[in-house]
Amino acid sequence: MASFTASSVSISSAFCSFNQTQGSNLRKASVSFSGKSFPSQRLSLPRFRVSCAAKPETVNKVVEIVKKQLALPDDRPVAGDSKFQVLGADSLDTVEIVMGLEEEFGICVEEESAQSITTVQEAADLIEELLEKK
Amino acid sequence: MALKLSITPMKMPNFPGFQLSSHRVSMSSTIHSPSVDAGKVKKPFGPREVRVQVTHPLPPEKREIFNSLQDWAEENILVLLKPVEKCWQPNDFLPDPSSEGFEEEVRELRKRTKDLPDDYFVVLVGDMITEEALPTYQTMLNTLDGVRDETGASLTPWAIWTRAWTAEENRHGDLLNKYLYLSGRVDMRQIEKTIQYLIGSGMDPGTDKNPYLGFIYTSFQERATFVSHGNTARLAKEHGDLKLAQICGIIAADEKRHETAYTKIVEKLFEVDPDGTVLALADMMRKKISMPAHLMCDGADDNLFEHFSSVAQRLGVYTAKDYADILEFLVARWEVEKMTGLSGEGRKAQDYVCGLPPRIRKLEERAQARAKKSAPVPFSWIHGREVML
Numbered sequence: 001m002a003s004f005t006a007s008s009v010s011i012s013s014a015f016c017s018f019n020q021t022q023g024s025n026l027r028k029a030s031v032s033f034s035g036k037s038f039p040s041q042r043l044s045l046p047r048f049r050v051s052c053a054a055k056p057e058t059v060n061k062v063v064e065i066v067k068k069q070l071a072l073p074d075d076r077p078v079a080g081d082s083k084f085q086v087l088g089a090d091s092l093d094t095v096e097i098v099m100g101l102e103e104e105f106g107i108c109v110e111e112e113s114a115q116s117i118t119t120v121q122e123a124a125d126l127i128e129e130l131l132e133k134k
Numbered sequence: 135m136a137l138k139l140s141i142t143p144m145k146m147p148n149f150p151g152f153q154l155s156s157h158r159v160s161m162s163s164t165i166h167s168p169s170v171d172a173g174k175v176k177k178p179f180g181p182r183e184v185r186v187q188v189t190h191p192l193p194p195e196k197r198e199i200f201n202s203l204q205d206w207a208e209e210n211i212l213v214l215l216k217p218v219e220k221c222w223q224p225n226d227f228l229p230d231p232s233s234e235g236f237e238e239e240v241r242e243l244r245k246r247t248k249d250l251p252d253d254y255f256v257v258l259v260g261d262m263i264t265e266e267a268l269p270t271y272q273t274m275l276n277t278l279d280g281v282r283d284e285t286g287a288s289l290t291p292w293a294i295w296t297r298a299w300t301a302e303e304n305r306h307g308d309l310l311n312k313y314l315y316l317s318g319r320v321d322m323r324q325i326e327k328t329i330q331y332l333i334g335s336g337m338d339p340g341t342d343k344n345p346y347l348g349f350i351y352t353s354f355q356e357r358a359t360f361v362s363h364g365n366t367a368r369l370a371k372e373h374g375d376l377k378l379a380q381i382c383g384i385i386a387a388d389e390k391r392h393e394t395a396y397t398k399i400v401e402k403l404f405e406v407d408p409d410g411t412v413l414a415l416a417d418m419m420r421k422k423i424s425m426p427a428h429l430m431c432d433g434a435d436d437n438l439f440e441h442f443s444s445v446a447q448r449l450g451v452y453t454a455k456d457y458a459d460i461l462e463f464l465v466a467r468w469e470v471e472k473m474t475g476l477s478g479e480g481r482k483a484q485d486y487v488c489g490l491p492p493r494i495r496k497l498e499e500r501a502q503a504r505a506k507k508s509a510p511v512p513f514s515w516i517h518g519r520e521v522m523l
Contacts, residue, residue, distance in 0.1 A: 090420060092493060095497060099497075099500065
């Protein structure tokens with residue numbers, strides 16, 4: 001079972017079986033699922049978007065594109081939780097990374113979404129979400 | 135993805151389509167302007183810079199460079215000032231109130247301006263407001279270590295330049311103000327309010343008391359205003375107001391001369407301290423050249439600057455492409471590509487700066503391709519009439 005940090009968490013109905021309560025604010029709390037189903041009446045969940053972690057292939061592709069954009073050596077460790085800014089990306093780099101991802105995956109990223117991407121994982125998750133919608 | 139780059143020309147328009155928020159917050163997206171209800175202004179002095187402002191004094195060895203360049207400045211920079219007796223004055227381009235034909239000239243002026251389109255006025259007004267915020271720019275020059283006017287009447291060539299430059303620029307705002315006033319096509323009170331807010335807000339271009347950064351910034355800005363006024367001149371001519379075309383043209387000519395002066399200073403800095411100067415150039419470009427008027431506020435539109443920039447972009451008065459072109463021009467002017475003997479950091483800076491214009495252009499192309507059509511927006515400067523962005 002995955003544990004979710006709820007900064008961007010979208011419910012995948014195939015995975016979790018509880019009803020989401022519509023609310024206007026994202027509550028920031030980390031939620032971990034232990035596999036039990038929980039009765040929805042006990043949870044007053046604000047609207048969550050729980051995304052399952054992206055496939056490793058997607059994450060690897062993102063890592064590749066990031067490394068290329070930032071001219072990082074091959075042996076430099078870059079993983080899902082790597083933050084763009086920490087890797088040395090300025091805002092122009094981040095935009096170009098997103099552009100590179102758009103080209104690579106054939107998706108279109110809205111500005112608001114693009115601005116919320118700060119880590120490799122977030123990029124990979126967003127990509128899969130957009131691919132799913134296609 | 136719509137990208138918005140906030141760039142500033144002296145008066146540079148921010149081009150829509152381009153927004154890179156750097157470690158320095160992009161003001162156009164974070165401005166908290168006073169609310170529309172004039173009775174409940176939350177921030178009576180207008181928008182403020184959100185960025186944390188930290189400054190560092192210039193190291194003594196760098197200060198010494200500017201001391202040692204005083205004679206050079208006197209011989210090479212002060213000569214680019216025009217003697218006052220040879221300068222044009224606003225009165226030369228306006229109806230002369232002390233002449234018999236004054237009223238007729240005013241009628242003619244109003245006939246000419248009657249048919250200028252609203253979107254053109256929005257851009258002209260924005261430019262005029264920027265010019266009128268001159269106190270901010272003189273202040274900015276006097277924040278710079280090594281070249282500031284220590285007494286207000288200092289006789290160092292740097293101080294003489296700053297005061298004389300300010301005096302020349304002062305005529306720009308005066309001329310545009312009077313022309314717009316006489317035209318009757320704009321809401322002067324709203325414009326005057328915007329100017330008051332803008333001077334009150336000031337601006338921090340990130341020059342950090344550093345004349346390297348300061349003169350790089352002004353080089354960029356002067357060229358940007360030259361481009362901008364050149365375009366408003368061209369458009370005025372197209373719309374049949376030859377007098378206004380002449381006005382914008384004469385202002386553009388001043389800006390060109392100022393650009394020559396500032397780029398000459400930076401050229402000298404590249405000669406005397408190549409590594410330091412290329413690092414400064416990269417630093418300024420990473421911070422992005424911010425618009426002097428990015429904090430503009432009229433008490434009516436929360437996104438005034440953004441809207442104004444959009445119109446300037448659409449009319450081709452000042453665009454993202456211009457930003458890239460100006461950077462490319464300066465890189466060539468200062469022969470940055472040819473520099474050798476730089477430190478490791480210096481080489482990185484050189485690569486960054488030389489590689490930047492095409493990256494900006496690519497971003498702008500994508501932004502243009504994705505640009506969504508938006509509804510026309512009212513501008514208080516033109517009595518609330520609407521203009522397409």
